[in-house]
Amino acid sequence: MDSFSLTRKLVVAAHAGLAGALVGAAALHLGWAKQVDTVRNVFSDYALSDGADQVFAGTVACLSMGSTALVAGLVRSRLPVGAPAIVLLGAWCGGLALAVVFPTDTPGVPTIEGLVHRYAAGGAVAALPAATLLIARRLGRRPGWETTARALRRTSWASVAGCVAFMCAHLCVMTPDPTPLVQEIGSWLGLAERITLALEMSLLFILAGAVAANREGRLAGAVAASREGR
DSSP states (O other), X not given: OHHHHHHHXXXXXXXXXXXXXXXXXXXXXXXXXXXXXXXXXXXXXXXXXXXXXXXXXXXXXXXXXXXXXXXXXXXXXXXXXXXXXXXXXXXXXXXXXXXHHSOOOOTTOXXXXXXXXXXXXXXXXXXXXXXXXXXXXHHTTSTTOHHHHHHHHHHHXXXXXXXXXXXXXXXXXXXXXXXXXXXXXXXXXXXXXHHHHHHHHHHHHHHHHHHHHXXXXXXXXXXXXXXXXX
């Protein structure tokens, strides 16, 4: 039963990390609402606000640690996730860690750290829905997991759409001499990112629920088998 106990601890750690990230995000949105426009400004801009840098770092760190525990739980769960999905999930966790270590830069003042931050965060956001789409395809072939696979698939495609919208808004912001329409699209950059991040948080909670459900099912099967063997 040690294996079941470890998986349970990993699931608890994953939920704790994800919950910590949600609390941190809520604190940032409420505490620095006057300094950061949630529609125009990206989430990383909280790190540039007075007193918010440590809260931002703690929020992303909680998300990274919770995600790492979740990936470990997935590996131990024996769910048919596949190696490519695990690699993509590792890219998600690694990208988040780099986003903590390398802070974003002030607009108009580009730095190497800021460049690493943006590419790491962007790669992480793109990697997660790609991973969950692969997992959804494999889970859909397993009896009893059709509902979970459907939820993963739908949320993943919604997240992909959010990523595309965020990328388009980002390109509009970076466009020199933009037209009024391009300026208007770029002004929704922060909202597009927040919607995408909310969808990706949903994906992580669905995965955590799948690991927990699989553990309970395996535990129940092991108990039943031990009783039959007596």
